[in-house]
Amino acid sequence: MIAVLVTALVVAGIALYLALVEGVGPAGIILLLAGMGALFLPRLRARLVPAQEPTGQDLASYQRLAQALEATPLALVILDREGRVEMLNAAALALLKQEQQALVGQPLAWALPQEAVLDAVRRVRRGEGEARALATGPAGQPLEVYAVRLDAGGALVALLDLTEAHRLDQMRRDLLANVSHQLRTPIAAIKASLETLQQAMGRPRVRTSFLESALRETERLERLVEELLELSRLESEAGVSLQQGVDVGQVVKVATERVQPRAQQADLRLEVEVAEPLPPLWADPERLERALLELLDNAIKFTPRGGRILVSARPTEEGVLITVSDTGPGIPDEERPYIFQRFYRGSAGRRLPGAGLGLAIVQHVAESHGGRVWVEGGEGQGATFHILLPSFTFTSPQG
Numbered sequence: 001m002i003a004v005l006v007t008a009l010v011v012a013g014i015a016l017y018l019a020l021v022e023g024v025g026p027a028g029i030i031l032l033l034a035g036m037g038a039l040f041l042p043r044l045r046a047r048l049v050p051a052q053e054p055t056g057q058d059l060a061s062y063q064r065l066a067q068a069l070e071a072t073p074l075a076l077v078i079l080d081r082e083g084r085v086e087m088l089n090a091a092a093l094a095l096l097k098q099e100q101q102a103l104v105g106q107p108l109a110w111a112l113p114q115e116a117v118l119d120a121v122r123r124v125r126r127g128e129g130e131a132r133a134l135a136t137g138p139a140g141q142p143l144e145v146y147a148v149r150l151d152a153g154g155a156l157v158a159l160l161d162l163t164e165a166h167r168l169d170q171m172r173r174d175l176l177a178n179v180s181h182q183l184r185t186p187i188a189a190i191k192a193s194l195e196t197l198q199q200a201m202g203r204p205r206v207r208t209s210f211l212e213s214a215l216r217e218t219e220r221l222e223r224l225v226e227e228l229l230e231l232s233r234l235e236s237e238a239g240v241s242l243q244q245g246v247d248v249g250q251v252v253k254v255a256t257e258r259v260q261p262r263a264q265q266a267d268l269r270l271e272v273e274v275a276e277p278l279p280p281l282w283a284d285p286e287r288l289e290r291a292l293l294e295l296l297d298n299a300i301k302f303t304p305r306g307g308r309i310l311v312s313a314r315p316t317e318e319g320v321l322i323t324v325s326d327t328g329p330g331i332p333d334e335e336r337p338y339i340f341q342r343f344y345r346g347s348a349g350r351r352l353p354g355a356g357l358g359l360a361i362v363q364h365v366a367e368s369h370g371g372r373v374w375v376e377g378g379e380g381q382g383a384t385f386h387i388l389l390p391s392f393t394f395t396s397p398q399g
Contacts, residue, residue, distance in 0.1 A: 075159035080149075083107055083121050088155065095159055099136045106156065111138070116143050121157070124149045136325050142166055160330040184216035186224075193217070227357040230290065231342065231364065242369070246283035248320050248389065249274040254314050255292035259300060267305040270296075275314040279391035288389075291365040294358035295324040302328035302383070309368055319371070319391035325384040341377065362387070 010275045069076070075092035077085060085103045092101055096111045103111055103186040109118050116133035123131040124147045133145040147155045189209070193214040256272050263270040292311070299309045307327040314321055331339060340363040343356040366373040371389040 040296065049076045066201065075161075077108060077157040077159065079108060079155045079157060081122065081125075081153040083155075085111075085123055092159060095101055095137060095143075097163060112143075112145070120145055120147045121155060123147075126154045134217060137161065144389060186220045189217040190214050190221075222359075225360065229359055231357060241286075243283050243284065244282060245280040246285050246288070247278070248281055248283070248288065248313055248322065249276065249278050251283075251288045252284050252311055255289045255296060256311050258293065259296045262300055262353045263309065266300055266303070267306045268300060271308065271310050273310065273312040273314075275312075276318055278313060278315055281320060281369075281389055281391055284365075284390065287365045287368070290363045291387065292322070292324070294362050295387075299324055299326040299328065299383070302326065304328065315391075316388070318388060320389045322387040322389070323384060325377075325382060327382045330377045330381045331383050338377060340373070 025221040043385060047064070048091045070090050072089060075089070075095045077092050084105055084107055088096075088100070088103060093103070098101065098111055108121055112135055113135075114135045117135050120131035120133035127149070129149055131147045133147075135145050137143045137145045137159075139181055144160040144162055146158045147156055148157075193210040196210045252273060252274055256270060260270055295313070296309070303309060303326045309324070309326045312323045340359045342360045344359075363373050366387050366389070369389050373385065373387045376384045376386070
């Protein structure tokens with residue numbers, strides 16, 4: 001029994017290493033577990049269903065192993081020689097939305113009555129080493145069914161919920177579609193400007209106008225590519241470098257100084273309120289400044305002339321709260337849940353330049369610091385964005 005337990009722990013360790021270190025996805029982990037299961041599960045099953053009631057050390061080992069199998073997040077079902085359910089773990093019961101006493105002794109088709117599942121189990125029972133099938137779960141979720149023949153007869157069946165994989169695939173499709181759309185407009189404008197320049201070589205005023213247009217669109221392209229790269233770095237966590245003792249007040253002052261000329265050109269009052277002292281933070285000052293610049297850029301863009309933008313930072317029980325508020329049109333209630341999504345542009349933003357990536361960057365910066373971001377203010381009330389960053393306590397070298 002100890003040998004089987006050690007084998008199970010080794011397989012679990014290999015699976016954990018592949019998932020966390022090598023980045024192997026769920027399908028690869030299933031393949032590993034199923035392949036190893038084909039080697040040791042017949043002996044394991046003989047011990048899980050022993051000829052006689054285990055006692056002493058065997059009973060303790062049996063209970064520990066049973067608890068480990070029950071706790072694994074992968075939905076596993078073992079079928080006997082006749083294709084009936086012999087045992088299954090908690091993850092499988094939750095996925096199939098059934099009670100154990102209702103499923104044990106029944107064909108798997110009783111829980112998943114689909115021809116593809118029946119065919120996969122049938123092929124394995126007839127001697128094929130493995131079989132795959134796509135199915136629909138009881139809650140309508142997409143499933144991948146992976147069956148492996150066991151040496152002692154029967155089969156090990158792994159059920160993988162593909163809902164998250166499908167969501168990520170849809171996000172990838174949406175990203176490609178949005179990037180293509182965002183690139184098409186400036187590229188078309190640059191091309192039109194260059195074609196016009198070819199025909200206006202003798203007209204300096206026309207040439208200057210179209211050169212300026214091409215430059216604006218090139219800057220728009222540059223900003224889009226830079227935002228995409230920044231978002232990619234943040235999502236991979238490679239773009240965040242936390243430092244000890246960052247002065248958030250100084251970060252706020254630097255960011256507001258950078259946009260002050262734009263605010264003056266737009267006839268806006270830009271005010272800063274930093275409460276002192278602020279607790280020091282583990283933070284990436286460059287990324288924090290980037291998040292503030294994105295919020296300030298939006299505030300300047302949406303606030304009408306003569307309006308006011310207030311940037312503040314103050315200590316809270318949790319850490320430091322940074323707030324950027326404006327007197328712009330605000331955000332309608334129905335749009336608020338979506339504003340931090342990539343490429344989302346609200347009704348007011350569709351009339352202005354931008355790709356809709358700024359607030360997604362702000363959210364990733366906040367979350368990479370262990371914090372969060374949210375917005376207040378409905379339509380016609382201006383917008384107020386909050387970034388809450390957790391603080392820490394310094395410990396001096398002398399203790």
